[in-house]
Amino acid sequence: MPSTCKSLINRSWKFTYGDPSGATEPGYDDSDWYDVGLPHSFGQPYFMEAGFYVGRGVYRRDFVVEHPDKRVALEFQGVFQDADVYVNGHHVGRHLGGYTAFEMDVSEAVRPGINQLTVRVSNEWNPRLAPRAGEHVFNGGIYRDVSLIVSEKARFAWYGTAVTTDGNRVEIATELVNDGDTPFEGQLDAVVSLDGIELATVSAHISLEAGEATTHRTQLLLDEVRQWHPATPVLYQLDQRLSNGEQASTTFGFRTVEFTTDGGFFLNGEHYLINGANVHQDHAGWSDAVSHAGIRRDVAMIKECGMNFIRGSHYPHHEQFAAECDRQGLLFWSELHFWGVGGHDAEGYWNASAYPPHEEDRAEFEESCLRALTEMIRVNRNHPSIIVWSVSNEPFFTDAEVMPEAKKLITRLVDLAHQLDPTRPAAVGGAQRGGFDQLGDLAGYNGDGAALFHQPPWPSLVTEYGSAIEDRPGVYGPRYTDGVEIEHPWRAGIALWCAFHHGSIITDMSRMGFIDYFRVPLRSYYWYRNKLRGIEPPVWPREGTARALRLSSDTETIGTDGTDDAYLRVELVDESGTVISDERTVTIEVLEGGGLFPTGTSIELPVVDGIGAIEFRSHYAGVNVLRASAEGLEPATLTILATGGPEWTGQPRKLPSGPPSRRYRPGSERLLSANRPVFSSGSPAHNVTDYSTEHGWSGEWVRVDLEGAWRLRRIEVRFGEGADVPFVIETDDGAQVAAGLTGGGPARVELDALLAHEVWVRFPAGPAELIEVRVYGH
Template identity: 65%
Template structure:
């Protein structure tokens, strides 16, 4: 017998909270919700600032044969946020801490022939000893990625035990090293062979074989060097993938088998000449991507991931930064297949503002000594898991060990930097073929700790020709909803190509949920995966594709309902994106934003809101005359969908679901959403919002950059590089806050006029809130809760030294 892998995404029961006895087989779960995986605590979720924080329990039955229980039996989880306890037949099988990486739980000793009850207790409560301690995303809990059952022999190839790396490319041939970890859990020694076949486009290229021996209870790694003739290198323009089929054979034949896709390519980041792929310079141009989708939150299908990658590819970009945590392995798989470079990032994450324990606004590194050892271990474990699962993907060109970890309490900045260096060293140890990057490294010397410095925000203007390889890992940061402005989001000269800069990445690709107000609305594609007009600008600039006609003002006379596919699988990996358009009598899309409701008239499929969903301006699902939503099913059969709106004839669409149990109108209990929401702590004391935030300026004198105005230091500040009217410095708070007070501090010298302005960041520009002269040394402006995204200080006459700009608010 060889290995069997079975998806377990269908037929789960779920309840919020932690009901006593829920892990036992005799527990009555008939009143629980019926859910399929992937699933999120937050469903339905539409970019609200609050989300459910607490516990939840999942239950499902699996069936095993008599032969299965004598073999190795395990459950594979691709992601559970963020504390998972797994039980089998009432007995605890294992626990995993960490919300973004895959893991496996050995249940061999707990299963029996016939029915077996699987129960998973999940918590997404903030944990001071678990990464991330901070971040601007939302942290919805749940089993939000796939789960599989694995049944294999006790002597087998280890879970993700095969690592393939390019050793040499020489002319038309390439040598790859295959390292395979074998496990022998049996009581007997094993002698056999490890067989390998490499294929390209289903055609065998070569075969190889090595003898292997394992003592009883031994785990050991075997290495093979394989030369691939007439190699076809992986490149975004030609994303060629090979397939490695391996079989572990004993005296009676094969006893285990695995399949691994891989690509052959070389990568190099240089200090003076940028990035090289396969020995040729390639300018990186891409976007940052969060994982969540409208309604479904983080519980995204493989089809949804495929569409995300395709949208970035379609606009002409060649790179995705997986911000700011390990993404589903399927994301790298799609980048491999579609031809995008991918930056895989760890969840060691900081975010600006006052650091407050108890929520995801805490210091990135723990200030409490008792929390540090476990926190560091959680980072090291997550990095190890990220690399093990993703190491064979040719699209991945760097392992990033975190993002903006400098948002750490001052007293533990040295410890945060030591941990960063530990993570870099571990990445080198686990994978010497890729560089280790530090994302968001524009403050406090974090940029010198890795092989590549990723500069966010004002880093693009602060760091020119630094003494190490570098990339602008974030630029842009424009808050917009559809339709948005047709134009680029370039800022601070990033559109100018410098040989020493490896590339640039837009913040960000998609709207996403965020605990910071307005922060989520910075995508050039919205939460429902409909592009804003800036996406069309990039597509035209990078690929020469003209934008479509924009919707015109008018009154709709018809609804058009379409889908990107009309046949879907029911195993939780597939869905259809439904598109709604409001048309006038000529068939043009018109900017008529009346709400449209889509109902499941017949069939077992669901929306995140159940069997009906409204797309409207209220949930931003229908804007500028068109909208979209993802539809999935866990039952086979025909789904009849009907879209209707006041005053318009309904439109009908059929979507066929295939595989699994047929829909016959079964009773099921669908959740209407979480029982409660937790919001970011507000408190009565205004918080300092501006510390270490990005600062931009009209120009600065050497040694006096604008970044000094948010660094807490009062010994020196920003000084303009020219002595002329109109110089300015602009503090970006990176989200829209309720600002109470702005304080500006000036250096000693001549008494000159200044103007203080604020912007809400919603496209309305800056508004003056104060003016005066610098002679007093400082200015305090009471704003009384005004919505502020940015603060600008302008010197309409002669410039002066600007020491600090401090913004307090909520």
């Protein structure tokens, strides 16, 4: 919700790794620091490595204040994950939490003219801060936008307007604050419009004592309304103005959502089948430091293939993500980062217990979750695309002794979501183990949860299916697992795991998207587009030797405020301009201009199946001339015009070449298979990995999905009583690691760090009983 004067300050930052003494002082000499623009990541350039920089970094820049008598604030859309902010050497605040926006009042610290801003950032693992675990990477930095906000002392609170709709009625709750020393008397005007045409207005007298904060409530009635729907994403605008000139604009939509136990999902009163994918936020090279244009393209690619839903896995995304879903017409699942990951290790890294095992850490950890949920909902509550608040992903990956506490926290989060926004359901994501599915309004089942929970006694959605490690070009076909292709009337819908390749601390788990890290589709993407939209797949590149290079962009002009970029595509083609399935490295260089790749002024780009891609951005205005070259081929050139901001004059810059180290902590040998998805012939076999019962499973084969490639050290299999039948133990590449007869007792296989993603137990002579499978490794 913009204020009267809100300006991005993404340009012209200085940055260094570490935490130098004295760096918060205005006179500190930062001339030898790196020159960076925002958004920026510690890990940049980053290309899906399992390791990443863990430590500290400091950002500095100047900003100008022309009216110090007004309220001055700084807005950060996201800093991972511990930010200390200083203005002119004065500490103005600290924010803990890496995925939610926050505002800091700096009015007491600023002075007329030039002011100095320093932000000390840490991405070190914190046992008292969510997330404690997750299969993503956790690159630090100021990786989302920063803005300077200057307003009157009597003003609209930051993201302080909540709009709800009921039929043709618009209900408005507006938080007003007077930070001044004198009372405010004035008028509040509100106007609702559609496509620039005013539809309804209302005015009210406002009286605010000095230091007072209040919530003003009013409503407007429209003659008729147009509902927001993925097919018709109609957006209304609320403009509010105080008589002192303060303004606030809020975009909203009319729509209703309902999840039912027996009938699935209803949008605007009509049954609507959800079909979508999970999306992580990082992009090739830039890591989490993604532009608004990059977000727009991500949403557009999901829309283009015919899907209607995105699950924001597994943390609050930039508000721009929900805004794009609003505009383009996709349903959005907004999720909190109370997160668990299988194969968890001891304390100290992002594969620990999801909930703290040590009592002294629990109160602060729970507070971090409650605070982040509050921030997520406050910032995003007016977006019609958001149909649910999710409070977790797979929290059952928690140490057994604190599982009851984890469930209590889930209940607290669900209750808080209801309190903050009673118009949307609160979901428990990744609820397929441990009874977490009964704690919210809606259960999200991942993996084998699709098969385990048929017609549960509460509304449900398959939030993850189809985990498949695959590189481009990949296989043309669906990724259906556990029968998700069958439409059950009680199931709200399904979401593919996942849309895009992404960084991960787990080897190979990063390569499960049907679009690669560089935002080039795999062939399965085109299968879904054909299925959902009836568009035939393109002609696949034929094998051969390229004769030329082609360099293109999705735009000829980019902005320079940090929100824009160009998506470049390089292709290896034959004499007729047809893409050839040739693989080689192409170098793209900036011959002229101030633009950058994530690697600096040049990049060596891998070209696979004849296609490569990367995003290009600039914080300086001017013409950028780019040249792509590869051995044996004539270079190709491209011109991109950057507009707005300071002109590029060839001024010297010190560019970072990458972080000083990339830390990867695989950990010591541990149990990897607990609560992992299990696929089988016959009835569901989740018993073999939950270790909570002596009841087994009977069938011809069982496949334990370790949800990533691990180095296996040991496999232990316990069989049921009965006939002595042959068994075979294999890994996902079909390699047999053991064979024998079940009557010989438990099978134990020692392995020499065998890299594998799955473990199979087969009974080639017919069904047999299996009690449990335990897989150890790191």
